[in-house]
Amino acid sequence: MPKRDRSKRTDPTAVMVRIVVADDGTLTVSVDGAPYLPPEFSPPWRRASFPAIVDAISQQTGRTLRVDVIETDGRTITDFYTPRTPRKAEPQTSAAESSVQAASAAEPAPAPRLMQFAGSGMIPGEEVAVAIIIAHAESGPDGIARTLIDSRYLEHSPTGEAVLLGRISATVCVGQPQ
Incomplete structure (x- = not known):
């Protein structure tokens, strides 16, 4: 052995x-x-x-x-x-791939379609996770967290729901942004 x-x-x-x-x-x-x-x-x-x-x-x-x-x-x-593990380096691309990527990068991205979602019960000022975690918001002095979500993210959700998660209070709000 x-x-x-x-x-x-x-x-x-x-x-x-x-x-x-x-x-x-x-x-x-x-x-x-x-x-x-x-x-x-x-x-x-x-x-x-x-x-x-x-x-x-x-x-x-x-x-x-x-x-x-x-x-x-x-x-x-x-x-x-626990400490994060370092990410692996991006693979090298050829000149042809780079020119295709540059051409696609030059096309303007469609404008986001924002929808608001709010939930109450948070501790004032706490960080609130927005799931699919695409952003973080901070609750206001009244304990209400508000966030704007690009509706394109919701197209990938069968229910069209979003989640707000209070990182300190553990408050969870589930609902459909409007």
Whole structure:
């Protein structure tokens, strides 16, 4: 029986990210106990910054993140994020393929046909996923999330329905955009 190759060991510990939500919707972020601040001259972190914060920390550390979000009412939401694997490079195209692609790129795309979809019950300012996840929206101060969806996406859905998913509240709204 062959022995395991132990030369490529990875650090099994997760990076601890703590995000505290203030009453005004700003976030205080720490990584392994050290403050993690927004870039210089940038506004304070807000709920909508959450994906950018997690992505940046994940890229910087290259390790699994344990993220604890402490809400204003004291609830703690914990999630784990694993680093993304790098995408494979695009295959090289020939000159003929490049000219065909350039010609098709020159044709104007049809204008989108937008439809609105709204759902309530979200935490004010939270990020809301729109499924088939084609975009993210942020709920307003009233907890209502609104998004515009290109109706061409709905042509691929047998029911013509869309889903809004509150990433923090776990609120799910299913309906037909109008």
